[in-house]
Amino acid sequence: MIAVQTPEGSTEDARPVVQMHGINKSFYGVPVLRDVDLEIRRGEVHALAGGNGAGKSTLMKILQGVYSKDSGEIFIEGEPVQLNTIQDARAAGIGMVFQEFSLIPSLTVAQNIYLTVEPKGRFGLIGDREARRRAARVFADMDVVVDCAALVGSLSTAYWQLTEIAKALAQDARVLIMDEPTASLARHEVAALFTLIGRLKARGISIIYISHRMDEVYRIADRITILRDGKRLMTEPLSSVTPEQIVEGIVGRQVHGALEYRERDASTGGEVLLEAVDLHSGQRVNGISFELRAGEIIGLAGLMGSGRTELARCLFGIDRPDSGEIRVRGKAVDVSNPRAAIQAGLALIPEDRREQGLVLDHSVRDNILLPLLDQTTQGPLLDLGAGKRLAKKLIDRFEVKVTDPDKPVRSLSGGNQQKVVIAKWLGTEPEVLIMDEPTAGVDIGTKSEIVAIIRRLADSGRGVIVISSEYPELLAVSDRVLVMRDGTVAQELRRTDIPDEETLQLAVLGV
């Protein structure tokens, strides 16, 4: 049913711009890619999907000249090429829009676009004015307005991305690799990005689109290639596969309603665990009050900048409240720093796991044990054996896939890294868990596992606050949804009062 061969001749102008054939790659004897084929046609949006660790990023890094392949061939416009360096790939017309933007904040937009390929001005010096003129032309072709003389650091992430795209186009990229391009965009910015992608397609530029978000893939991609365990599973036009097939292909098993809401009866009548009373903090938290009961899951919905993250920071003592009160089990607590919050029984899974959640170069075990050092000391010394056992227990309990807990956490996939953060925090046995975007950049299999963990926690009588920009997931877990706007709770909805995603979306937009 699902053919491995690419169906031929679906469109007239289907000449492949990029052909990767029989690509193999191993790291330290562990095969990461096995005989992978990928074919990108002119002017198509080609979605690349797969779980964390399926080999997507390795394959893309080979195409970008970052890694060298062990075997296999790459053809650009039918010509065999060797992509040994990033410069080779760039010369071959491969452009990358980085997930973590590769821009230098202290330089201007134009300077960034022409970094290392600066146009020459008079006397062979760098011609900043010429760079600005050319950059303006690139943006004009993209049909967007960006101030080329502005410092990148002063612009919002949406403009960073536009600059990234312009940077690739300025170097005559014929293929653009976009890795989770909508991850840091607001909804209307996503729409603008998709319009732009449409325009690029019309110019014959091909786009390799990596995303975990199924709705986006269906909106803009023409074909999809799914990788699993380093092998290509299928390449199909999106018109001929169902979302279920894709999800099943990525996960490798049937997922039935993992992201569906399940009626939970623990949601009412529990003791009030956490209470915020007229909380004010900085610009973004302007008088927030709510109660969280034992066994309850509250979802926080809202646009970027609506104060969700700031509320979490305030509750966890990272930012001090200017006024108002935080009560745990009815008692006012002074959470002036994270230590006090932990003491009061709170835990926060922060928004940015790499920056705020993990010490990337330290081992999985050391990361898990960091908040638990008191549990593994004997007298003044750390009890390494006890630490090992405790870490092992948590790794098993949260099914972190790791061959060796001594490996640095950096070597894990995004989903597994997130599980390490979760394991580390749940080891502290918090009564209230606050999770800020717990499934961002996590594959769909891990996503459903995290959803299950959240439910289990609430079932065991703890309170959970989930912040998420992904509505399906928010609706899957929340018993109540607080819609935030301008630092206040604009609306409080019981889950049963939200029939579908659209209703929530409208509530968030305040329509």
Next chain:
Amino acid sequence: MSQQSTVEPTEKAPAPSFKERLASVDWRRYIIYIAFVVVFVLFAIMLGNEGFLSRNNLLNIFRQTATITVIAVGMTFVISCAEIDLSVGSIAGLSSVVSAMTIANYGLVPGIIAGLAVGALVGATNGALVSLLGIPSFLVTLGMLGIAFGIAQWITDSAPQPILDDTFNTIFGGGDIGPVPGLLIWMALAVTVGAVVLARTKFGRQVLATGGNRMASEFTGVNTKRIKFSVLLISGTMASLAGMLYAGRLQSGRFQWGSGDELSAIAAVILGGTSLFGGSGTIIGTLVGALLIGLINNGLILAGLESSQQQVIRGVIIILAVALARKK
């Protein structure tokens, strides 16, 4: 074709053979130990006739390395916390003169206390400025380098302060316990305590975590300000101990003692495999790093090289070792 769509069982990778395991050993991590052995063997062959292998010469290497090692132990805490302490050399000098002057006026015990207290005080000042005001430690300790050096010179009028108290001179470096030089014991003590604290205590783990990712550590409930304060306090105190070891060995306090030691200590720490960017550090590595520097100094002197030539060769060896140890 159809079987391709069924789920394949994921085969488990076979356990690696001994050979594969050997090949996967990251020998770059052990480069400092390899370098130490290589240099030692080289000197033993080339300088055997010069008395390199004599008991006395080998003990001399330890004696000459002791003060640097003591400073470098403190420095390991600072660097693995992603900070730096440039003031240690001056603190050693200041402690030596304060200790000497106090002994002359008030006796042995007040002298020891004053010497250590002055280092702790300067270290605490460094720590407070870094953690409370958020000034980069590079700048704070660069300023403190000048301040401590200046004060030491000022209060002594640039004059050496002789120490006539034999007990002090015996305890801090002059004496031997049986066949073992006292300096060696101080060095072993500093290394042992330092190694245990860094590797096996909650505090040590939090130092490494703070150096590895300050924000994540703070989010995890580590009091990173206190950690930063503490490492600079430790470093200052260790530097003052080193200053008193100078004073005891040379039977006088002098503002120049320890001058320039900050660079040797930093070199020893980095040679030993501690990351210059924080997050990882080993005291044993630091010890071997310090010994390697001492070994090179000693060998080059025995070889009869001019001090100018020694400096060049020492620099080359340090760069070489770090270059070989760097991650790809």
